[in-house]
Amino acid sequence: MDARVAERSDTRTIRIERIFDAPRELVFDAWTKPEYLLRWFAPQGCTIHFEHIDVRPGGRFHSCIYNPSFGDCWCVGVYQEIVRAERIAFSLAIADSAGNEIDAAQGGHDPQWPRETLVRVMLEDLGGSTRLTLEQNALESLARKTGAYPSWLQMLDRLDAVTRTGNG
Amino acid sequence: MVVHELNLTFLALSDPTRRVILERLRRGSATVNELAEPFGISQQAVSKHVAYLERASLIEKRREGREQFCSLRVNSLRQAHQWIDSYRQFWDGAFDRLDLLLEELKKPKRRVRRNHGRKSR
Numbered sequence: 001m002d003a004r005v006a007e008r009s010d011t012r013t014i015r016i017e018r019i020f021d022a023p024r025e026l027v028f029d030a031w032t033k034p035e036y037l038l039r040w041f042a043p044q045g046c047t048i049h050f051e052h053i054d055v056r057p058g059g060r061f062h063s064c065i066y067n068p069s070f071g072d073c074w075c076v077g078v079y080q081e082i083v084r085a086e087r088i089a090f091s092l093a094i095a096d097s098a099g100n101e102i103d104a105a106q107g108g109h110d111p112q113w114p115r116e117t118l119v120r121v122m123l124e125d126l127g128g129s130t131r132l133t134l135e136q137n138a139l140e141s142l143a144r145k146t147g148a149y150p151s152w153l154q155m156l157d158r159l160d161a162v163t164r165t166g167n168g
Numbered sequence: 169m170v171v172h173e174l175n176l177t178f179l180a181l182s183d184p185t186r187r188v189i190l191e192r193l194r195r196g197s198a199t200v201n202e203l204a205e206p207f208g209i210s211q212q213a214v215s216k217h218v219a220y221l222e223r224a225s226l227i228e229k230r231r232e233g234r235e236q237f238c239s240l241r242v243n244s245l246r247q248a249h250q251w252i253d254s255y256r257q258f259w260d261g262a263f264d265r266l267d268l269l270l271e272e273l274k275k276p277k278r279r280v281r282r283n284h285g286r287k288s289r
Contacts, residue, residue, distance in 0.1 A: 014255050018263050022270035030266055030273070040269045043261030117255075132263075136255055 014136040024085045024123045027130045031088050031121060043067075051099070057082055061090075062099045076101060080118070088121040092136075180224035185209075186217050190240065193227060197239035 020027050030036045032055045042048040042065045053061040057079055065073045074095045081089040093101045093116040103115060117138045124131040180186055189203050204214040218238055221227045227238050 014259070016256065016259050016263075020267060020270055022274055026270060026273055027266075030269055036269060036273075040262055040265035042265075043258055044264060134259060136259075 014134070016134045018132050018134075019126065020130045020132060021128075022130060023128060024125045024130045027123055027132060028085045028088075032082065051097075055079060055082065062095065064097070072097070074099075077119075085125075086123055090119055092117050092119050176224040177226065180221050180226055183217065183220075185214075186221055189214070189217055189221065189238075190226065193238060193240040197237045199235050199237055203238065 030040065034050055034053045034055070037053070038048060038050070041063075046065050046067045049064045049066070051062040051064065053059075053063070055061075059079045060076065061079075062076050063074070065075070067073060074097050075092055076095040076099050077090045077092045079088070079090045081087055094103075096102050101115065117136050120135045120137070122133045122135075124133070181190075185207065188206065192198060192203060192206075200211060200215055200218055203218065204211045207214065218227065218229070221238075222229060225241055225243070228241050229236050229238050231237075
């Protein structure tokens, strides 16, 4: 379907918009029913397995994505918010098979990856079809821990202007 | 350590005073004294923030005579951009599969109604 990536590269937030030709309720089910998640919640060519999943606010999941080229990639997360047919938010962190959070490099990933990110999914009814907006943010997840403000995003916007002019 | 560099960048940016310092340095290098001016806090307090930003590789200091000048380093910000692409690829791939699943989920309902003439609830 129509895929649009409106990336705010300046803020370390990934923002992806996509329209699915299905009602909101169905898209929501696909995100919240484990039997559906098993069918799609991994890139092409990969399989996903849930060691544990409890889809409700405060509920945790522990998953393993098997990638034929890279092997197992374990993740843990906690659902922060679930509003039927509207919103889902969860944290996502690289983990080991026992469910302990680990550093990206230990998990065989690019060491520059943030340890934990926050994923927020918003669903909008377009009369039969659904606009899904996904935001994944390393800053926000850290901000929650450190009690900082989202105003640093504006800060980064401005800093990015400097980055682009290329002095330094 | 490299592993923590990115988190260090983000943590360094989490403080409002440090953001103002970076904001000031966008306009050019400055001494710690000059950086301290707008805050009404001690030079020592500002020095701590400056040290934090230096550890996060967001700024660098250089000595000229008796003065130490701070200036912005943009490379560490560039590095922080790189992780975005990997995540984007993940979602694009997964969403292609979600599309297929949704198509499949929509079908059975229609078929039930058409083939068996079952009334919807």
